[in-house]
Amino acid sequence: MNAKPAISVVVALIALMLALTAPCWSADAKYxxxxxxxxxxxxxxxxxxxxxxxxxxxxxxxxxxxxxxxxxxxxxxxxxxxxxxxxxxxxxxxxxxxxxxxxxxxxxxxxxxxxxxxxxxxxxxxxQRQGIVVRADSPFKKWQDLIDFARKNPGQLTYGTPGPGTTPHLAMEKIAIQEKVRFQHIPFQGDTPAMTALLGGHVMAASTGALGWMQHVKAGSLRLLLIIESEGMEGMPDVPTFKKVGYGFETPxxxxxxxxxxxxxxxxxxxxxxxxxxxxxxxxxxxxxxxxxxxxxxxxxxxxxxxxxxxxxxxxxxxxxxxxxxxxx
Amino acid sequence: MEIFSGILQGFTTSLSITNLVYCFIGVFIGTLIGVLPGIGPVGTISLLLPATFRVEPVSAIIMMAGIYYGAMYGGSTTSILVNIPGEAASVVTCLDGYQMARKGRAGAALGISAFGSFIAGTVGVVALMFLAYPLAKLALNFGPPEYFALMCLGLAILTYLARGSMLKALSMALVGLLLSFIGIDGITGLPRFTMGMVHLMDGVGLVPIAMGLFGISEVLLNLEEVVRRDVFATEIKGLLPNREEWRRSKWPIVRGTIIGFFLGILPGGGAVISSFISYGVEKKLSKTPEKFGTGMIEGVAGPESANNAAVGGAFIPLFTLGIPANVTMAVLLGALMIHGLTPGPMLLKEHPEVFWGTVTSMYMGNVMLLALNLPLIGLWVKVLKIPYGILFPLIILFCLIGAYSINNTAFDIGVMVIFGLIGYLMKKFDYEGAPLLLAFVLGPMMEQALRQSLLLSHGSFAIFFTRPISAVAMGLAVALILSYFLPFLRRKRPNLEEDSV
Amino acid sequence: MKTGELFSSLLLILFGALFCRSSLHIGIGSIGAPGPGLIPFGTGALLILFSLGTIVEVIVTKRAEAGNSAVLFSGRRWGVILAVLASLFAYALVLNFLGFLLATFLVLIILFKIPERQSWKGAVGMAALTTACTYALFAYALQSSLPSGIFEFLGL
CATH class of the missing domain: 3.40.190.150 (Bordetella uptake gene, domain 1)
Structure with missing residues (x-):
């Protein structure tokens, strides 16, 4: 390659750089x-x-x-x-x-x-709203059914969460302590995989953010058992909240x-x-x-x-x- | 009948001028980013997301879907030309595609992957229309044990892919698995094997490893020769596949399409698994399996069809269940939600025009892609005529930017260079890169599925054999490994005798 | 030649052993309650096993065709390989400080110059042109965020 085109390319580059950055030189305190x-x-x-x-x-x-x-x-x-x-x-x-x-x-x-x-x-x-859901054909009609089952069959109730240490998981751990029952935690990575496993019947319940289950609850393929906070939900007055079932804590x-x-x-x-x-x-x-x-x-x-x-x-x-x-x- | 009125409605939507234009923009950008390093469909779609706010939702989705399947077309280009897999789904394309390019058949390899992609993509869309709902329900039957069994089958096929020693291939697969365990443990959330490095918390990146093992190491091998002008055969014979190559590719395309579509439905690495299962099947059925890896067109046609058919499959769980089958689908899910649409069981009821409009637009998109890609082949082949002294810095620059822009960190460049060196040494010691890379992709899913299964079964391995789907997959895996071992043992014995004589 | 085979297998055994040790450290748990280290430990153990198998295979079958490292390594342009690797490493190290434009320009000069004995003018010219084109493509057309380094003040 000839020297002249190479140099002119460099010069052109520098010129271009200066031209593009010109507006920034006068930067004052105006953020x-x-x-x-x-x-x-x-x-x-x-x-x-x-x-x-x-x-x-x-x-x-x-x-x-x-x-x-x-x-x-x-x-x-x-x-x-x-x-x-x-x-x-x-x-x-x-x-x-x-x-x-x-x-x-x-x-x-x-x-x-x-x-x-x-x-x-x-x-x-x-x-973020969170809740505990089961499949529509699950024998657990209300929250107490799930607790009763867990009490009679220690460690047999499998539930999915979006991951260990996530708030829906922490909530279930604390419920287990309060109710003196033992659940089997199956962690997934994110709401969606946990929901997929629940829909396929590979876990019995899932505790996740509302984004995962809302549309399935609306479509009738999942049932919302419990809302993980004290505020109830519009359009679903029958679903109990933490406050209603007597859990004195929240995991926002x-x-x-x-x-x-x-x-x-x-x-x-x-x-x-x-x-x-x-x-x-x-x-x-x-x-x-x-x-x-x-x-x-x-x-x-x-x-x-x-x-x-x-x-x-x-x-x-x-x-x-x-x-x-x-x-x- | 509902389906037909749906299709009709879909075509009225997708054939409008606006939507055709958006479809074209989508597939055009998709082809471009498929070829460019680092910028994948995920990054591009999230980049373009804000720009689509003012657009009709269905147009936006048509464009973004176009980017996704367009990138699948473009992804194989770099695999064939410079041995750099643009994405995990085109790793296997490197094996024979790049060898074809070195023999002067780059045009044929690119051509067959474009035609294969077109056929598979179109069939995938047809199948998507008719089978979406029944198949979505079927996919739900895949729980952790089924996934684990399926991935065992995948690994069994992996060892079957090996050209040299099976023990070496297995070792490489295990190294890939171990590398994939670096980072945060998905189950306990604890960081593992990070050596205290923040950058390793998120694991080692796939792109830096792939570019290092395949791209950089290949450049190093080519550079070590004193004067090496013959990296690529200088005479390029014909730009398109000839009649003989077509005849050989016909059935691989058909089989690849079927494999790709069904595996694409499964959340996780559908496109990836299907591409190498297709490769394994072609190798098994071939009369000359030992020639695979030296530029067999079957090894390009099958996997390339499979990963494009998987695209159609991947839309099924998204549209019908609201479950994204891969990261790109997750971004698309986000895009739908920004437009106020919730994919899932309610989508078809509430917004049929979105579902049918997008699906039917994919026909047009595939035609556009074929028309767009065939003329480009001539251009790509010319790239190989650039003298290597000028071409290789460009290839390296391409890798540097690609590795950097995945996470915007220079750390990934370092990782890529290290794997370039490792890949170079592996070639010297006769180890293969493909098993390592594919095991690396499957590793995290495999480990999670195994651990979830063991939690579900309270520690009993019987869970993999008592459920029908996983039992079949496991059985196939065992059979495949045995079928490899038996001749392996038989072959070894005469060798021993010869040696002792 | 066996040395290369043995050497690479020993490296793999070491690699597997490191993972096993680290796995033990983070906790294996049990089959019914797998800890974070269980599956890496098993994988590492299998890797050690297979690498031992490779060693046995090499010794027993006296396989001569593979891993002929003495021939593979002799008479090659080691200097070029090392220079390319070193310059790429240096690129990773200085990228954030020098910024994309300067670092890329410099590394490209080396890459154009070293292996093919290009003239300096040619190498500098092509490096400048390539850097400018890629920057225009990635930073402007594709809106990638490339590091600006010490040119931060220019607002690039």
Whole structure:
């Protein structure tokens, strides 16, 4: 190759680079001046991902800069928080995860971050509805039937969950302690495989998020036995809640947005305002309804931090009670 | 009769100009990303998702489905040209496809995979229309024991794929399984074998391993020769399969289609398992099984048909039960939900136009793909005429970007380079890469299924033999391994005698 | 030649043994209540068994055709292989710091230059052109996020 074309290519390249970046030179304090990266701690297409994408699509309009959603799944969101802890705290890197890596993972596995110190929570998008279901042809007509069976046949009642240490699993473990029965836990990876196994009759019951079972309950192929919280469900007044059957605890899972610690306060305030506003739009409210989210009202700032801390402490004792805590190293 | 009115309604939807355009955009992007490294259908669909918000839901789904099956067409291109499997489902295509390319038959290999894909894809769609509902119910019968048995059968076929020593092939499969166990344990949620590295929490990536073992190691082997201009036969004979090659591919395509469609329905690695089961079947039925791996067109036609037929199959659990059969289907599920549609038992009742519109659009999509891919073959074959000194840095760059963009981390590049070195040494010591890679794909599912089965049976292995489906699969697996062992033992004995003489 | 066969089998035995040891550490559980280490342990044990089998097979059958490593390794361009591997490793290490454009440009110069004795001008020119084209394709057309490294301030 001749030298001249090679040099002119390099010159052209540099010129192109300068031309493309020109708008950024005059960057002043006005945030945001470039695209924001929204990391998602779970795979594309999941509930967290859908929430992140829809809220970002609305928020980017008022921010005036695109929000680029990137999935970084792994370790139930723990991998992402490990990365977020060391990300530049400039407001251009945000994360959407469930509260699992904040409030439960640190008690269950050795994580590479301090969940209560390394991050600034921005806003809580909502709480995930969960419940315990059986097949429509199951002999368990109501919750008590299932408990009676488990009491008579210790260890024979098989139930599927989206995974060990997930809130639907923790709930069942604690029920077993309260009712003094023994269930056989069959863990799956995610709501869907657990639901598939239940529909195929390979497990007797399943305890998962509502997204997994809602359509099957509506279609009549599954029966909802119990809702894992105190709030009842619209359109299904007969289904008992935890409160109704006398379980004095809850195991909520939240979807939330956070940023690395030490991001400038004005930027955090702006983000809280923008995302809170985005949450209240009819578009997001519809997505949240489709995703079976509860309490879709912005919870932000100090109140949100306080809620997270209380959840962290609550799950700490809870996980110790059901005997799932990590081994001390 | 309901089906026919449905089909009619479907065609009215899918034949509208708008939807035809979306279908074309989808298959076009799909072909492109199938060829490009790292960016798979999963990434692309999630990238394009926000752009489809303003579009009619059915158009959006037609386009995204097009990306998925378009990528299946494109995925085999790199396997054949440069020995880099674009995705797990085209690993087996490397075995004979790349050898065909080196013999100057790249055009024939690409051609037969395009025609095979077209035939299988179209048959898959027809079957999807008529069999969706009955088959969905059948797929539910597959619980953990059935999956475990099916994957045992898969591994038995794997050892059967081996060209050299069976012990070595089994060792490689076991190494693949062990590598797949690295990362978070799906059952207890505890990290295993990570050596304290955060990046390994999520396991070792499939793409870096595949690109390293197949692509980088092949480049290294080609580079070690002092002057090597003959990596590819310089004279390329004909761009399309000739009559003889067609005759040999006919039945592999038919068998691949059937295998692919039925295995595609199963959640998990339907397309992957079906591609190598098809390869195993072709090798078993061939009169010259020892020639497999040296550029047999049957070894391209069968698996390529199988992985495309599996696409039709994969839509069945999604549309009828709301159960995604693989990651791409999971993203598609998410896409449907963003558009306010819930796939599952209610979809056909509430939104028949979405189901039938998408299914019928896949006919058009397959025709478009064939028309799009055949002219491209000439272009791809020209790539092989680039001098190797210029081609190989491009291949490496292609791998570097691919490995990086899966998780946007440089760690995966390091993993790829290490596996490039391992793959290079494996070729020196006569170990094969394919069993390792396929076992790596099956590993996590296999382990989970085994552990779930043991939990269900309270520790009794009888569970695999008392349930009909798993008993049949297990029986076949045992028979296959025995059929391998018996001649193996017989063959070895005379050898021993010869040696002692 | 047997040394190569024995060497590779011993490596595999070591690999299997490492997994077995680690499996014991994380807990095997029992067949009825499998722990996270049970199946890796079994897999590792099988790998050791099969590798021992390979060794026996090599010794007993005196198989000569395979693994002729002395011939396979001699007279090859070791320098080129090592240089390519080293430069790719270096690429992985510096990518995040230097950014995609600079790191790719540099590694491509090496790759174009070393194995084929290309002229410097040719290698630099092609590296620049290739880097620019791939960047345009991946970063702009496909919206991949490639690391910008020390060029972060430019907003690339």
């Amino acid at each position: 945001p001046t470039k695209p924001i990266h929204m990391w998602v701690g779970f795979a594309a297409g999941g509930s967290t991902d859908i929430c992140a994408r829809s809220v970002s699509a609305i928020a980017e309009k008022s921010l005036g800069q695109p929000i680029v959603v990137e999935n970084k799944p792994g370790g139930g969101g723990a991998l992402l928080l490990g990365l977020l802890a060391s990300a530049t705290p400039d407001g251009y890197t945000l994360a959407t995860t469930s509260d699992t890596p904040y409030t439960r993972a640190p008690h269950l596995i050795n994580v590479k971050y301090n969940s209560m110190e390394d991050f600034t929570p921005i806003v809580r998008l909502g709480l 899972t939240a979807q939330m947005i956070s940023a690395p610690k030490r991001a400038p306060k004005p930027i955090i305030d702006k983000l809280i305002a923008v995302f809170s506003e985005a949450m209240m739009t009819p578009q997001f409210q519809k997505v949240a309804r489709d995703q079976e989210l509860l309490s879709v009202k912005p919870l932000a700032g100090a109140d949100f931090q306080k809620w997270l801390q209380s959840q962290y402490n609550m799950y700490g004792t809870f996980i110790k009670e059901v005997g799932l805590q990590k081994e001390a190293k």
